[in-house]
Amino acid sequence: MTEEQSEVTLEEYLHTALKIARQAGNVAKEASLLDKQVETKTSTADLVTETDKRVEELVISQLRHHYPTHRFIGEECAADGGKYPELTDHPTWIIDPIDGTTNFVHGYPFSAVSIGLAIDKTPVVGVVYNFVMDQMFAARKGGGATMNGTPIHVSKCTEPTKAMILVDTGSTKKERLLQSKFDVTYKLAKEPNPVESFRCIGSAAVAMCSVACGIADGYYENDLHCWDIAGGDIIVREAGGVTMFPTGDPLDVMRRGVLCAGTQELAAKLVAFTKQLEFPNTI
Template identity: 45%
Template sequence: MTDAIDEYFAVALELVKSAGNLITDYTSGCKDFKLKSSDIDLVTEIDKKVEETLISGLTAKFPDHKFIGEESAFEGVKCILTDEPTWIIDPVDGTLNFIHGYPSSCISLGLVINKEAVAGIIYNPIVNQLFTAKKGQGAYLNDRQIHVSQVKDVSKALISFEAGTTRDEEKQRIVFENFKMIVTKAHGARTVGSAALNMAMVALGGSDAYFEFGIHAWDIAAGDIIVREAGGVCIDPAGGPFDILSRRVLCASSQELAQELASMLHQYYPERD
C-alpha cells in the first residue's frame, strides 16, 4: 500500500503545483466572484478551474479513484465516502482572502482510503508554503520536517479559530461565546481565514490548537493527516473520535490540550456533509 500511496502522491503533487499557477496570477485579489450560501461564502472561476485541473489530471492516471470536491458539492454532487481511494479537494481554501488579496489561501488535497486520510497536500503558492504528509512518513513544510509544539495546557496555548461563512444567529452566538473563552483563558487567539492553513499552523508548531464548527470534509482532509504525521491529534470538538464528514474539527499539539479545550468549548452541531 505504501508504494501505491507514494505513486498517487507524486502525481497529485505535480498537479497541485501546476494548479498553483492559477492562484498566483491573482496575488492582488480576484474581483470576479459569485455568492454561494451567504454574502461571505463566495466562489470564483479560479476555484472551479483548480478543481477541474486536479480531477481531470488524477482521473487520467487513476480512473478508478473517487472524488469529493467543494465546487462539485455546491453544484449538487452528493458527498459519498466509501473505502475506495478518494481525493477530497478544496481548490481555494480561503476564498474570501483570495478575493481581497490577503495572502492566506491555499489548495487543499487529501487522499482518503478505507475512510482514513493517508496523504495530504496544502499549498499556498502566494508565499510558497507547501505542507505535505504521507501515512507513516512524517509531515513537511517544503523540504523540512515539521512537528507540533509540546503545549499541553490551554493557558499556554495559542489557539486558532474561525467565525465561518454562515450568518446563522445561533452559530454566531456560539462563535462569540468561544471567542470570549479563548481571549480570557488561552495565551492568545489567531484567525487565518483558511481551515487548511489553520491546521497546517498546528502541524508546524506555530499554533497549538484549532477548532471550527461548520467546515466541510474538503477543508480538513489534508490537514488531518498533516497534523497527525507532525505528532498532533485530531478529534471531535466535544472530545470524541474525529469524523471527517461531521463538519466539526479540533486539532491540537497533544491529546491533553485537545481534551481540555474540548471540555471548555460551547458546542454547535451543523448538518453533516
C-alpha cells in the first residue's frame, strides 16, 4: 500500500467513524432526557446504563457492516466477558459508548462517544463526540485535528505554574491507587512551584480533547482502559501535543494510564511527579 493510498484509507475510516459517532451521540442525547436504568460493574462508582449497551451495539454493528474483517474492543463487551481484551496488529476499533457515564447519569455535560481505530497497536483514527455540547473532535494520522470541522491546536504552556491540569479520582476506589494519585497531585499543587490550577471533569476522552483544543494544558490518570484513551490519543497528537504513559514511557493504550500535554516541556515536568503513580495490576 502506498503512502497516498494509506492516507485515503484513513480518511475513509475517519469519515465512517464520524457518521457513526453522530448517530450514536443522537441516541445517547435522546436517552439523557429519560429516566435511566443504572447498574454497577466492578465498584459502586463504575456505572453502566442501558444506553451504554445500546450505543455500543449500534457502533459495533455499523462498523462491522463497513469493515467485516476488522476487530473490535468495546467497554461493555469486555465487562460482560469478564476478560481483559487483547490488542493485536490487526485493524481494531476501540469503543467507549459513553465515556463519562456518571456524568451522563447526573446530567453533568461532559459525556462522549469515543471511537478509535488502532493499526499495529497504535491509534491512527480518533473521534470523540460530546453529544451534550455538540462538540465533535476528530483526527487521523497526518491529517491534523478538528472540532466541528475547525482545526484545533494545543496550548504552548511549558510551566506548571501557568498550567491548568486535569485529573480525576477514577472509578476504582482502591486505596493504593487513590493515595498515590492524591500524593502526586498534592506535590504538584504545593509551594514553591505549584501547578496553577486543577480540574476534574469525569471523562478521560473529553479531558484529552480539552488538552487537544488548548483549553487545558495537561492531563494525567492512573486508572484507565484502552477505550478511555484510544479516541483521544491521536486527537491530542494531531493537535500538536504529546501523549505518554505517566512514567514517561511511550504510550501503550493497553496499559492503565495516560499523561498528555500541549508541550514536551510541560509533560517532562509533570512526569517528574507522575512517575511515582501506582497502577492497576491488570494490563
